[in-house]
Amino acid sequence: MNHRVLITGATSGLGREMARQLARQGCRLALTGRRDDRLKEMVKELGADVLPLAGDATDPACVKSHYASIKAAFGGLDWAILNAGTSASADAKERFSADDYRLVYGVNVFGMANWIEAVLPDMLAAKTGTIAGVASLAGYRGLPRSGPYSSSKAAAIALLESLRVGLRGTGVRVVTVCPGFVRTEMTARWRDADMPFLLEPAEAARRMIAGIAAGKKEVAFPRPFSTFVKYVFRNLPNCVYDRVASRGTRRRLNSGGA
Numbered sequence: 001m002n003h004r005v006l007i008t009g010a011t012s013g014l015g016r017e018m019a020r021q022l023a024r025q026g027c028r029l030a031l032t033g034r035r036d037d038r039l040k041e042m043v044k045e046l047g048a049d050v051l052p053l054a055g056d057a058t059d060p061a062c063v064k065s066h067y068a069s070i071k072a073a074f075g076g077l078d079w080a081i082l083n084a085g086t087s088a089s090a091d092a093k094e095r096f097s098a099d100d101y102r103l104v105y106g107v108n109v110f111g112m113a114n115w116i117e118a119v120l121p122d123m124l125a126a127k128t129g130t131i132a133g134v135a136s137l138a139g140y141r142g143l144p145r146s147g148p149y150s151s152s153k154a155a156a157i158a159l160l161e162s163l164r165v166g167l168r169g170t171g172v173r174v175v176t177v178c179p180g181f182v183r184t185e186m187t188a189r190w191r192d193a194d195m196p197f198l199l200e201p202a203e204a205a206r207r208m209i210a211g212i213a214a215g216k217k218e219v220a221f222p223r224p225f226s227t228f229v230k231y232v233f234r235n236l237p238n239c240v241y242d243r244v245a246s247r248g249t250r251r252r253l254n255s256g257g258a
């Protein structure tokens, strides 16, 4: 595969693993993240075909200038994998902070939108290109203690779906990626959360790349967990859902978890 690929949030976790695997497949990579030292390590590890772009996805000017650098280096993009993300959790009985929402939406929703705004006009003009946004299975229902995160991923799922349908017939593809739990720096912070079917990042990255390459509209995994979340959990009546979901919260509170 000789693609020119942007991966946002490539300094750790899923982004870093996708970068490693796509580099092995012969792709030219533009990698972003705020940690410059990590990006330098990636260049050392992966070689000359990597363009490191240190900066913040929440800053539209930074994103625009990064895309200008990508155009200058690669002439454009075949794939834009918009993966940068963050999370915040709190028990709403103890603390509800609009700042948590601003922070998480800033990266998970507006960071994604900043990049779509930057890359889309050239993809439309070229009548080709793939935008793959990383949402989450957590976006299918409002999860207690994860209000900022699960609602930001619900917004990302709807944003990507709206874009996918809106771009029908243009040649530009939109892929919604919804992983389940993956062992990364992010989940290391969710110390006492139940994480069924936890995957290693290399395996999750492999599934993400395979799904995007296969031309899928949505890449949700691992099965059967993703099937359960999308078709059962999502459709539980509120009276049942509230009991099931709050049971998990009580257990975490009793164990003193974050």
Ligand SMILES: NC(=O)c1ccc[n+]([C@@H]2O[C@H](COP(=O)([O-])OP(=O)(O)OC[C@H]3O[C@@H](n4cnc5c(N)ncnc54)[C@H](OP(=O)(O)O)[C@@H]3O)[C@@H](O)[C@H]2O)c1
Residues within 6 Å of the ligand: 008, 009, 010, 011, 012, 013, 014, 015, 032, 033, 034, 035, 036, 038, 055, 056, 057, 058, 083, 084, 085, 086, 107, 111, 134, 135, 136, 137, 178, 179, 180, 181, 182, 183, 184, 185, 186, 187
């Ligand atoms: N791990 C899971 O279980 C799981 C499940 C479903 C979906 N996801 C999603 O998968 C994506 C990757 O997460 P991960 O698990 O690999 O977590 P991670 O290891 O914490 O990686 C997050 C990446 O996003 C970057 N990032 C965060 N804030 C940023 C900002 N303001 N500007 C630019 N880059 C920023 C980080 O880089 P810097 O810190 O260097 O900026 C890092 O490279 C996220 O969208 C996450 O929501 C993860």
